[in-house]
Amino acid sequence: MSYRTAASVLIGTGTLALSVTLIPAASASAPAPHQRAALATTTLYYDDSQAAEFKSAVVAGANSWNANVTNVRLVEATAGQRANIKIIAFDGWPQSTLGPVRPGGSAGTVWFGREAVDEGYNTIRIAAHELGHSLGLPDNKPGPCSSLMSGSTGGVSCTNATPNASERAAVERNYASSAAERLASGLVVDAP
Template sequence: MRMPKMSRILATLAAAALTALGAVAVDQAPASAAIRNVCYNTSQAGPFAGYANQAATIWNNATKNINMAQCGSNLMIYYTYGGGSYAVRNSLGNGYVVIDYYQAQQYSPLRIMTHEIGHILGLADNYNGNCAILMSGGSAGTGCTNPYPSAGEAAAVDSYFSFAARGATTTEVFADSWPAAATVGALR
């Protein structure tokens, strides 16, 4: 009866190994939940790629729980001619941004970029006309070039990303952030 006994020993060793692997997996979970990468892609951003990089640096400096980097395509940056700049958020940290080239000649392109990325990071519009508020968008006028989120806006983003469970897949479209001059025509 040597073989059955050896089998029991091996089974016991295997169970111990699986238990050890399970323990390792549990230990890693909390560490990965604190900071979340938001991987943006500027391959389709044309002349706005540099602004996307600047906006990523602004958001990285303003927040604790996200790290924006060119590590994938969770966030695509596009540009177009006319129609208005807008953001489409598929889930927290995932979606795409479209920058209107014409609009970016009227409003600060960096403020537009940082604002639209703000939507991807969970923020909604706040058309209060206050240039100190990034999500006030075009309501602050063409003279407002502030590209920085307020402390409250940055704290809100940190709170969204502190909850690992957030990020339900409900697509939201954020348009009409940048009411431009009448010559531009219909804006979305």
């Protein structure tokens, strides 16, 4: 993005223009945390129209991420809307393309495998785990039930669908870069 383009983008919005005026006053210090969070959020749309009987589990798994991280938000796509993540029910073991999925990049896919459900694994934990892959987290196997990314090694009786502190931090880092880019644009505009 050129300086001129960045300037025209920022001047167009009152909120961002305000943050620009705050930057010289704050000088070397970073913008306040709540400003960072407001600028940082990346929205990813997921298509659960092919998730069959797992649709509600997918929504619950996505909401678990939404309740635990701030830099990225998972929103159910409306009919016909371009989705960043597709959820497809099938008869094998669950699997997912490894992200982090980006709004402008290729779509990720989660295959919601019935084989794990038939073995007794919790469907919401499966959904949150597979969406964790979409958000760029690798498996953490073997691992305890307290780890979302321990997957099946957490045990069949494990119903934990909440990412632990390190998993939350890793996702926040994965989606902090777009915030950094946007903040960098703001700082460029502020230069004389």
